[in-house]
Structure formats: structure tokens, C-alpha cells
Amino acid sequence: MDSKAVTGWGLIGASTIASEYMIEAIRAQQGHEVVAVASSNADRAKDFAARHVIAGAYDSVAKLLADPAVQVVYISTTNELHRDQVIAAAAAGKHVLCEKPLALKLDDARKMVGACADAGVVMATNHHLRNAATHRKIRELVQAGAIGRPLFARVFHAVYLPPHLQGWRIDKPAAGGGVILDIAVHDADTLRFILDAEPVEAVGISQSASLAREGLEDGVMAVLRFDNGVVAQLHDAFTVPFAGTGIEIHGDKGSVFGRNVMTQKPVGEVLLRDAQGERAVPVEHESLYARGVARFCAALRGEGEPAATALDGVRSLATALAIAEACQGGKTVRVAPLQP
Numbered sequence: 001m002d003s004k005a006v007t008g009w010g011l012i013g014a015s016t017i018a019s020e021y022m023i024e025a026i027r028a029q030q031g032h033e034v035v036a037v038a039s040s041n042a043d044r045a046k047d048f049a050a051r052h053v054i055a056g057a058y059d060s061v062a063k064l065l066a067d068p069a070v071q072v073v074y075i076s077t078t079n080e081l082h083r084d085q086v087i088a089a090a091a092a093g094k095h096v097l098c099e100k101p102l103a104l105k106l107d108d109a110r111k112m113v114g115a116c117a118d119a120g121v122v123m124a125t126n127h128h129l130r131n132a133a134t135h136r137k138i139r140e141l142v143q144a145g146a147i148g149r150p151l152f153a154r155v156f157h158a159v160y161l162p163p164h165l166q167g168w169r170i171d172k173p174a175a176g177g178g179v180i181l182d183i184a185v186h187d188a189d190t191l192r193f194i195l196d197a198e199p200v201e202a203v204g205i206s207q208s209a210s211l212a213r214e215g216l217e218d219g220v221m222a223v224l225r226f227d228n229g230v231v232a233q234l235h236d237a238f239t240v241p242f243a244g245t246g247i248e249i250h251g252d253k254g255s256v257f258g259r260n261v262m263t264q265k266p267v268g269e270v271l272l273r274d275a276q277g278e279r280a281v282p283v284e285h286e287s288l289y290a291r292g293v294a295r296f297c298a299a300l301r302g303e304g305e306p307a308a309t310a311l312d313g314v315r316s317l318a319t320a321l322a323i324a325e326a327c328q329g330g331k332t333v334r335v336a337p338l339q340p
Helices: 014-029 042-052 061-065 080-091 108-119 134-144 180-194 289-298 310-329
Strands: 007-013 032-038 056-059 072-075 095-098 121-124 150-158 198-208 219-225 231-237 248-250 254-259 269-274 277-281
Touching: 007 014, 007 061, 014 032, 014 277, 014 289, 032 042, 032 061, 032 289, 042 056, 056 061, 072 080, 080 095, 080 108, 095 150, 095 254, 095 289, 108 121, 108 180, 108 310, 121 310, 134 180, 134 248, 134 254, 134 269, 150 180, 180 248, 180 310, 198 231, 198 310, 219 310, 254 310
Parallel strands: 007 032, 007 072, 032 056, 072 095, 095 121, 150 231
Antiparallel strands: 150 248, 198 219, 219 231, 248 254, 254 269, 269 277
């Protein structure tokens, strides 16, 4: 391939998600290639680059951003680093795909969005679940009126966090650990996508059962009220190995069920139950990450918006922060409005 025709991606963070999903998703896009990786540990950057056949390996974000071969960055560092890295990337004129949650504070997330808008670069949030064929099918059914007026939703996202992913997620509050910012933020975004509605209120109770330390939570049950009247129950955990995941949307004419769908893998099934009985709804599975990157690349070409925009990331973060506040205060918390 002619190198002049390549859109070069720089990975900020030599992360597990980059290794297992994102490099392949980027390379699946015609004319796109991962050309550099940055890690604060030079040896880690070099080893990661060697394993994944990446040309550039840097021990700082600044060095990666100075590489003229990099036009786009994918950020998958720990959560407290996202703000400064996104703002630096925008200042360097790089387009940004950032992992969720965008930041630890809502004002920081808004500043990130503003910096990218001011720089004229595309920013998106890597909320992968809305790219799943199952969730897109559920959204299609709900929006087409297959279950009538939506009234309630339930999300089952209690899993066991594998040892290689534990680390800062269970013992570093300053890094943005805990199950609410790691998992509940996904539930919020998925429900927003399916219902085409916004959360306005949150209540919740959290738990620190066995994994979490330093005041973090490893389990939560929460309830959200949406601006269309839907009431949604969320169950998220790092501590439950055999629960299985799923999502349900219940309306006055029917219910739709997604089984084994709150996952990074292209799996799961969708069932529709109404007056005619229960039946499986066909879905055509594809890589969630490849689809998300494809939508982002289209946005770079001026063809529509990313699957999850920067503002989607802000709104889903606002919901997660409202859940966290509700758990701490034992009261109903209003979800902050989208605009400052």
C-alpha cells in the first residue's frame, strides 16, 4: 500500500483492549494502519510494538503526537489520564477516539469535547456495545413499535473481572476505578442508544464485597428514570462469575430480551415476546469494534457521525456520576444536563 494513502493511528496506551480488539479493528479498515504506540514504560512500548508489528514505539504521549505519520489517536490509558491526553491530541491536530469513561469529572469531559471542536478534529467515544448486532436489533424493534410504548428496562451486567484486568480497577480511586465508571457507564450508553432517550434521575446502592479496596465499589444496583418515562434497573458487578448478562425492554404491547449481549464478543440472541407468543429475532453478528472503527473512519471522511459521539460519552458519564453520587448519599440524584 502506498504510505501516502495511509491514515496513521497512534495508540496512546499499550493496553489489553488495544491488543485484543482495536488493532485488528483498525487494520480491517482500508487505508488505515497502526503506526505508533506510546506507553510511559519504554520497554513496554517496545515489546508491544514488536508483538504487533508497529513501526513506532514511544515512551511519552508528546513524542507520539509529534510523529507526522500519526493523524488519529486511540486512547486507552487509565481514566484519570484521558483529559490531558485528549486535549494534547487536539492541540496537535489529531483526531481522537477515546475509551470510556471520558474523564472522572463532567467538566473535564466537556473541556475535552470543546478542545476537539475548537481544533476542528473529530472526537468519538469507544462505547462498543451500541455497535453489537443484538443491541442494534433491539433498538430497531423498540423504535418500530414492536413492544408498544416502552415502560421498563432491566440490564444484567454482573460478571467476574478476570485477574489480568483487576489492578487499578479495584484499588485506585484516583485512576477512576470501580464498577460504576467501568460497567454502569456502558449500561447507561446502551439504554440511551436503544431507547433514544436520556436519563434524568438516578438512585442506587453499591457494594464492596470481595475485590474492591480503598473505598471503591465492586457491585451496584441502580435505577434510572428516563425523560420518556422509562424506569430502568441496572445490576453491575466485578464479583459474579456465573450470572450471565442480558438486557430487557418491556412495553405495553410486548417485551424484547437480549441474552448474553453485554459483552465485547459478537454473540448473543434476541427474543421478542408479545400476544403472538415468543420467537427468536435473527441477527447478523459482526465485530463490535470493527463496526465502531468503521463508523469513526467514515466520520473522518465527512460521512455522518461516529457510532458514539463525544457528546454521547459526556452524557453517559453524567449518568454514571449521578449513580455514584446517589450511592454515596442515599438519595435521588438528578443527572446533569448535556450542556454546561
